[in-house]
Amino acid sequence: MEEIDKYYDRELSWLSFNKRVLMEAADENVPLYERVKFLAIYSSNLDEFFRVRVASIRSIVDIDKKKINKKFNKKYNSSPKEILEQIHEEVHEQQEEFGRIKREVIIPELKKEGVIFYRDEPIIEAHNAPAAHYFKSKILSYMQPVILTRPNSQTPYLNNKELYFAIILKNEHGEIEYAHLNIPTNELPRFVELPKTDGYYYYIAIDDIIRENLDFLFPNYKVLGAYSVKLNRDADLNIDDEYSGNLVKKIRKQIEKRNLGVPSRFLYDSDMPKELLQFLKDKFELDDDDVVAGGKYHNMHDLFQLPNPLKPKLENEPLETIRKHQLENSKSIFSAIDQGDVMLHFPYQSYDYVLRLFNEAALDPDVTEIKATFYRIAANSFISNALISAANNGKKVTVFVEIKARFDEKNNLIWAEKMEQAGITIIYSIPGLKVHAKVALITKKNKEGESVNYGYFSTGNFNEKTAEIYADEALLSKNESLTNELNNVFSYLKSQEEIPEFKELLVAQFNITDRFKSLVDQEIENVQAGKKGHIILKLNNLQDHIMIDKLYEASQAGVKVELIVRAICCIRAGVPGLSENITVRRIVDRYLEHSRCFYFYNNGNDLLYQGSADWMKRNLYRRIEVVFPILDPLLKSEIMKLLDIQLKDNVKACLLDSNLNNVRINDHQPKVHAQVDFHRWLEKKETSV
Structure with a gap:
């Protein structure tokens, strides 16, 4: 098999x-x-994909440099333009399916439940007056109609991700004119509730309220048609030289320019006449590659806002938050850690325990120092406020804030400034690297007056909001070998001078790839010696060709490789002669699977790690990541139980075939629903304490 076909x-x-x-x-x-x-999630994901990934490929196409194209061709066996064409073809098929599901399944089923969501139909007589009232009292104040065909008319700027109408008008002389009109979904709710009628709840998009009142906006014209459009712009921050100058200043300047990026997708209603589309392409200086046909409605991530008047009916039955008795029955988080390592599973268990950790550290007179890394800070961050309190209480607080975290740069800068004003030492981004580690170190005096370090190691961000829906794990430990090495991580972040050595932790930039490769090699050697070899990896993304080749090598040697990969997956599983011993599962459910786990059988002396690092080039080579071992046998068994349940999931898991098709699992085994069943197992474990 040719090398290029492997990825x-x-x-x-x-x-x-x-x-x-x-x-x-x-x-x-x-x-x-x-x-x-x-x-809504699908639509939101696709928007970001076009703003970042497609924009990146488009820039390569526009540059059209032979050296870049040759490198791209070698990597993917396709040119950037060919990949772009494949993307548009696949997205078109998915968008067709999206429209079918919404039109033929979701809307009819809503109606069966007594909820009518106006779509492609005139509103009933009883709703004309309230809809018109909403238009004139609320929507009208935001309306900015522009006749585009008037002589010397100024071309309006299309803001990133915002919705507009392109309108066909006939003037009093019988001539065709074109108009541009904003749809103010940033200022108003996308969906408006209309009076309940004949036992039905009614909702309408403000797009349709505007459509019903276009004659009011264009009184001297006959409205012949209105077609929704929107523009995605390149959202990446282009920092020309991260190695010189003021990085904070550069990023702040680029944030202001984010919505001024070049077009990456101009989405238009596929019913739009060709003449109008050509006019818009000329008017807004769009290339053929910019324009993508879509449906009548865009920004369907706004479906998050669609009210459920029957709540909690028609929604998932909530999984009750499980109490952690090891912490509940202790005087403090620190006294619990003194008794042994603590493992937390979010959101099955409350993130409030993490808030308690920082609140207690802020107030405990014996705590002398706190260090933490922040990648994505919550907009209303309790943890940041706790650190500010700690600084106000005279404790030494140092926080590394990654200000290059995409789409969180502005919020991270705001919190960094607040903390800095409170006397916290803020370390900003390292030039050329992102710090993606999710760790903290708290130093506390014990009864003998000696300093003891308490480490917090996690797979997820210090973000209370995302912790409600992201499935992550966190380890709290005072193990000296772990906390001493964690202290070395912070020392490096502060000075970048001494190169630390790590034996227990796997840290990107230092030992992570070598250690992972050696762990895989050990499984290969064991199989070659007639022993068992087994690897389980749970990742968000698997892309790095070096590590993929190492897994292929393991498979060819006879090592059993089981992968749980949520999103990007560049490995081809189950290919004879290459990867027949590799399986890949993808789990999509109520929570977003976010934790990373690394298991190696190691001839029966199981090794288990967790951490922040995916097997992506960016994680392994362009970031600071921390992967930590699970040393406590009881905690190791908890994670192994989680992995075992997920590998047996036949409700929400799909197997990925060699072409990455999502194949439902029909193994005729008893139903295993990983997130629900792990919740049940964890709840039973805690109640038996």
């Missing part, structure tokens, strides 16, 4: 993941309003 294209593999999200929207076993949310 699936990164962008197409991500589209395979988003197609898996769309499968949840079509699954009749999923509660109806949860399916609506999956439509």
